[in-house]
Amino acid sequence: xxxxxxxxxxxxxxxxxxxxxxxxxxxxxxxxxxxxxxxxxxxxxxxxxxxxxxxxxxxxxxxxxxxxxxxxxxxxxxxxxxxxxxxxxxxxxx
Amino acid sequence: xxxxxxxxxxxxxxxxxxxxxxxxxxxxxxxxxxxxxxxxxxxxxxxxxxxxxxxxxxxxxxxxxxxxxxxxxxxxxxxxxxxxxxxxxxxxxxxxxxxxxxxxxxxxxxxxxxxxxxxxxxxxxxxxxxxxxxxxxxxxxxxxxxxxxxxxxxxxxxxxxxxxxxxxxxxxxxxxxxxxxxxxxxxxxxxxxxxxxxxxxxxxxxxxxxxxxxxxxxxxxxxxxxxxxxxxxxxxxxxxxxxxxxx
Numbered sequence: 001x002x003x004x005x006x007x008x009x010x011x012x013x014x015x016x017x018x019x020x021x022x023x024x025x026x027x028x029x030x031x032x033x034x035x036x037x038x039x040x041x042x043x044x045x046x047x048x049x050x051x052x053x054x055x056x057x058x059x060x061x062x063x064x065x066x067x068x069x070x071x072x073x074x075x076x077x078x079x080x081x082x083x084x085x086x087x088x089x090x091x092x093x094x
Numbered sequence: 095x096x097x098x099x100x101x102x103x104x105x106x107x108x109x110x111x112x113x114x115x116x117x118x119x120x121x122x123x124x125x126x127x128x129x130x131x132x133x134x135x136x137x138x139x140x141x142x143x144x145x146x147x148x149x150x151x152x153x154x155x156x157x158x159x160x161x162x163x164x165x166x167x168x169x170x171x172x173x174x175x176x177x178x179x180x181x182x183x184x185x186x187x188x189x190x191x192x193x194x195x196x197x198x199x200x201x202x203x204x205x206x207x208x209x210x211x212x213x214x215x216x217x218x219x220x221x222x223x224x225x226x227x228x229x230x231x232x233x234x235x236x237x238x239x240x241x242x243x244x245x246x247x248x249x250x251x252x253x254x255x256x257x258x259x260x261x262x263x264x265x266x267x268x269x270x271x272x273x274x275x276x277x278x279x280x281x282x283x284x285x286x287x288x289x290x291x292x293x294x295x296x297x298x299x300x301x302x303x304x305x306x307x308x309x310x311x312x313x314x315x316x317x318x319x320x321x322x323x324x325x326x327x328x329x330x331x332x333x334x335x336x337x338x339x340x341x
């Protein structure tokens with residue numbers, strides 16, 4: 001029973017990883033830029049005169065700093081999830 | 095700590111390192127004309143206020159749920175930081191709002207969604223303040239409502255828990271980006287082909303990219319939901335997710 005559960009969970013995790021890796025293999029040489037950047041280009045195609053009327057108040061100075069902040073976001077979230085699950089599973093054992 | 099949780103943690107930390115590059119997918123700052131910025135904002139304000147009250151009521155009914163709510167919020171934080179490669183050769187990220195919508199209802203998620211969107215627009219220049227209303231509507235209102243409705247419908251049809259959770263999270267995720275495509279097409283109808291032409295274009299960019307990501311979000315949400323079912327039985331019972339007396 002327990003082994004079966006672990007097997008199912010591992011397979012599900014494997015599936016998620018595959019879903020991210022397969023596109024990388026399928027599109028060798030693609031840029032993998034963001035969908036929002038492509039939408040920006042599409043807007044310019046449709047209406048070449050459009051001027052964005054606002055700019056971000058602050059932009060991360062580089063891709064590295066931006067990825068730092070994104071990692072931070074994920075790390076904070078993962079920390080909270082881990083803390084919660086650890087706590088409730090400990091409580092259950094007691 | 096049981097093994098299942100360990101796997102979950104390993105998985106989450108793995109994904110935290112999986113960011114490929116610094117783009118993603120909310121509507122960019124300044125890219126919605128003012129009339130649309132204001133209209134979407136106006137639609138969202140009352141819904142977010144209802145959300146605040148809905149959270150307040152649920153928590154005063156059962157203060158123990160605070161931790162679970164924080165966890166559902168953290169799930170949104172993690173998933174919306176994961177920019178994943180997709181079949182179209184571009185990247186986008188899941189939303190993570192499905193889990194919380196199933197647990198706490200769609201209104202509660204509007205509040206959590208706004209918090210995440212504010213964080214991303216102020217610190218990451220991702221999305222923006224002038225597009226906050228539109229992005230809130232797609233990710234924190236439309237997506238959660240679809241997720242909630244799908245979950246209820248599948249349960250009503252006696253579908254299994256995992257199926258209800260998977261389809262709710264995946265369709266809620268996908269619908270968020272369909273709404274984004276609608277919002278952009280309304281604001282930027284093509285001079286030749288009109289609204290429909292623009293819609294096809296934006297759907298091609300957002301919705302197609304999102305399909306594999308939506309499946310991933312569905313699977314991750316099922317994993318977390320199963321962990322909760324095993325470890326947070328009492329909380330799920332008090333939210334009417336599970337039936338049965340408290341242990």
